[in-house]
Amino acid sequence: MPALPPTFGAVVLTGGTGVRMGGADKAAVAFRGRTLLDHALAATVEANEVVVVGPPTAGVRTVREEPAGGGPAAGLLAGRDALSSEGVAPEWLVALAVDMPMVTPATVRRLLVAADGHDGAVLVDAEGHRQLCVALRTSRLDDVRPADARGLGFFRLLAGLDLAPVVAQGAEASDLDTWADVEALESPDRT
Numbered sequence: 001m002p003a004l005p006p007t008f009g010a011v012v013l014t015g016g017t018g019v020r021m022g023g024a025d026k027a028a029v030a031f032r033g034r035t036l037l038d039h040a041l042a043a044t045v046e047a048n049e050v051v052v053v054g055p056p057t058a059g060v061r062t063v064r065e066e067p068a069g070g071g072p073a074a075g076l077l078a079g080r081d082a083l084s085s086e087g088v089a090p091e092w093l094v095a096l097a098v099d100m101p102m103v104t105p106a107t108v109r110r111l112l113v114a115a116d117g118h119d120g121a122v123l124v125d126a127e128g129h130r131q132l133c134v135a136l137r138t139s140r141l142d143d144v145r146p147a148d149a150r151g152l153g154f155f156r157l158l159a160g161l162d163l164a165p166v167v168a169q170g171a172e173a174s175d176l177d178t179w180a181d182v183e184a185l186e187s188p189d190r191t
Contacts, residue, residue, distance in 0.1 A: 006114060008092040009042035012037070012078030013132065014036045014054030015065065028055060031182060039101035044094060046105050051082040054098075068073035070150040072097070072132060073157040076151050080141060089138045095179050098150050102172040102185070111135035119161035125173035130155055134163065134173070 009060050014027040014037060027037035032136050034042075037057065043048050051063045053075040063082040065074035076095050084091055092115070108122065112135045115121040120136035132154060144160045146152065 003124070004096065006047045007090050008046075008094060008135070009083035009138075010050040010108075011076060011093060011095040012040045012049035012050065012052045012085065012098055013079070013095065014040075014052055014057070014098040015069065015072075017076050021102055025055070026176070027052075027057060027098050029099075029176070029182065031176070032186065034106045036098050038100055038175065040096055040098045040103070042069070043096060043100075043103040043105060043108060046108065047094065048090065050103065051079050053079045053082075059082040065130050065149075067150065071152060072148040072154040073152040075144060076141075076154065080138065083138075089140060092135060093138050094135050095132070097175060099176040100131065100133055100172070100174065101176065102170065103133055105131065107166075107169075107172050108131050108135070114164040114166045118164045120158075120167050121164040122158075123168055123173055124165045128165065129173075130163075130165075131168070133173075134158070138162070149179045 016166060027035060029036045050133060052060050054062060056062050063078050063188060065078040080093060083093060092112060094105055111121045115135040119140040120134055123131045123133040140161055149157060174185050
């Protein structure tokens with residue numbers, strides 16, 4: 001089995017509008033006693049560096065895509081640019097949408113292991129639908145970077161990359177787009 005890379009950075013995307021939640025700040029939504037942002041930060045705890053892309057949040061390093069509201073692809077690239085260790089980007093980065101609270105450090109490790117020999121890896125649900133939870137070789141992301149990513153779909157940006165699928169375990173592919181999603185996932189039998 002391939003080893004985990006010695007270092008990786010993480011990008012947590014929080015800049016969505018939360019329209020289906022009445023405009024709620026998803027990062028601040030409570031889920032099982034913690035905010036969604038707290039869940040995302042816990043999932044990425046093994047990263048050497050974490051940057052949150054979205055509105056400024058106390059206690060965490062945040063950046064904004066230009067212009068703000070440019071979409072998840074623009075957010076990913078803004079986060080990638082902010083990741084650096086003495087001016088050098090990490091070889092690998094993990095990107096995670098803030099509304100996926102069932103993603104854990106084990107999920108991140110499985111993505112990074114599966115990415116070995118590929119451009120990256122993507123979490124997929126039981127039906128094979130890709131989720132906004134990926135591990136990417138930073139240099140390959142740079143290779144497909146457009147001049148302007150505003151409004152570009154996340155997976156359209158990554159269309160030219162070889163992403164190994166990683167099938168979600170349990171409910172880890174769940175994303176919380178509506179208040180009904182939060183209520184359904186709060187059920188103790190969903191793990």
